[in-house]
Amino acid sequence: MSEFFTVAILTATLTSGIRQAVPYLLAALGEAVSQRAGVLNLGVEGVMLIGAFSAYYATLETKSAAIGLLMGLLAGMFMGLIYAFITVVMHAEQGISGIGIYLFGLGFTDLLFQKQVGTPRPIQGLKTKPMNWLAEDTGRVGELLFSHTILTYVAFLLVPAVYWLVTRTTFGLNVRAVGENPHAADTLGVSVNGVRAAAIVFGNTMAGLAGAVLVLDIVQNFQQNLTAGRGFIAIALVYFGAWRPLRVMAGALLFGIVSSTVLTLQALDVISGSVTSIANMAPAVLTVIVLVVVSRRIGQPAALTKPFTRDA
């Protein structure tokens, strides 16, 4: 156990935790904005899968990870338009619609992968490390802070950007208004459906980006059900973070670091046997415990999951 508390291993574990947090963070940030506008999307997992496959296939075909990234974003955006049409225009029940999107994403990406790719084929991901030159001269702290890929920095820079978007802009004010009291917002001339549609498209684009990051930054390949439940955990992290970007980031980091700690403790033979199975559940169990604590203190957007109709 003492080996775990050496600077080198703690640094490696935290670095891994930060890397693992990125897909959760991106998907959860997008979903937080969507939910602040009153729209729940349980289909985040499916959209992540579609974003991941789009990024993978585009990279495989063009040999360009940048194009892959773009295709992941566009695929998420497209799914956002579909989900906005389903929930905002057609007023379909959000929970069921989201599950439909998830199942569609799961099945459709598997089908496309089987038909278009077949055997898993490695790709060259987007592994540029823009700050690595700083890591070389700044020891372990530098490694922890500066050895990440560009997509990691983009993800963490999006936290203040989303905070600013939600709290400091007219669009953000409208998002919060339509999520809390859409009829009052409508009375004041805010286009409730327009704002909600924009928030959904933003949320889904972030989910597509999260899927692309999984493929381009972590796995560099594709496999059926690649996301393995990360989209659902991202939704839980929105509640964990009480719909606030900074808290969502804290939740994603906690989840990532606990996951990486479990891996490191196994590798060091600190935990083994049946304890391993229990330890592998630790991140999820921790999330549920914090959710129970947090949900008692902070209420969700008042109009969450409620379709808006002017005559209601």
Added chain:
Amino acid sequence: MKYPRVFNLLLALLGVFALAIAGCGNDDDDSSTTQTGTSFRVAVVAPSASNDLAFTQSIVDAVRKLEASNHIDEVSITDGTFVVEDAGAAIRGYAEEGYDLVVAHGSQYGGPLQEIAPDFPETSFIWGTAVDTFGLPNVYSYSVRSDLGGYVNGVVAAQLTESNIIGVIGPVEVGDAKLYVDGFEAGAQAQNPDVDVKIVYTGSFSDVAAAAEAAQSHISLGADVLTGSAQMVVGATGVAQENGVLWFGTQANQTPLGEDIVVASQVYRWEGILADAVDRVKAGELGGETFIMTFAGGGIDIQFNDNFDLPQEVRGSAQATIDGLIDGSITTGQ
């Protein structure tokens, strides 16, 4: 606003469509032979993709070989059934369609099989990796001594590591995955007791990203050789390739996952035991036996990557180890 109700109906239909795709996986019905009274039909239900370069591909390759050699007449495959309930539905469906032999390729499928098999006493079922036939007269089981190939891989890996640290990425501590991991560790330490074999189980057969992170974790702890089992290893091989770390595969030949880094793979050759089971079913014996694959029966094999420049003496030691495992002069401890 009347259309939402109609739209909800359409949405429900979309959900059913998606469920059909997701739940049924890739139903690859390759029935080139029309059903006749004498044709022998085999169905396979497997958890991941048919071409996963791992567990599912190994069984699909095997039934294809039997089909090509006219040992069987028709093959149907339902893959991607990582949800056990979906697999149960597929197994029951094939039994209802009158297939002669239904292969349930996953140790997680034992529960549904135990319920389904008694309802179809004229159909033979075979499942694995497992050693239990539930006392049912129409159920065979099969398993593989994956520790044998793991041991050979471990012997070779211990000669190639320079850091004396080897990382192992397992899925869940059960079945052939655990056997492989234990065999690999025993082989590496028999070859060089100073080698530190670090083992991580991700807790999932399919979480590719977790496998990638486990590989990254091993490398950050100094590992310069990695191995792993199950379909999620495609994540780990990507990390190995990126870091120039050597890889040893199992279940299928994993050279296509990294031609520069894959040294050798243990390959499962289920066709021998399946042919045996088919012959027995044709003779009217529908179950009650467990088949175990080993080197001796040709059920497992080590395939080296010809593009990897492996020293001749190391390759020779692998063959000597295989010979020792066959004649019993070497044991894996399992």
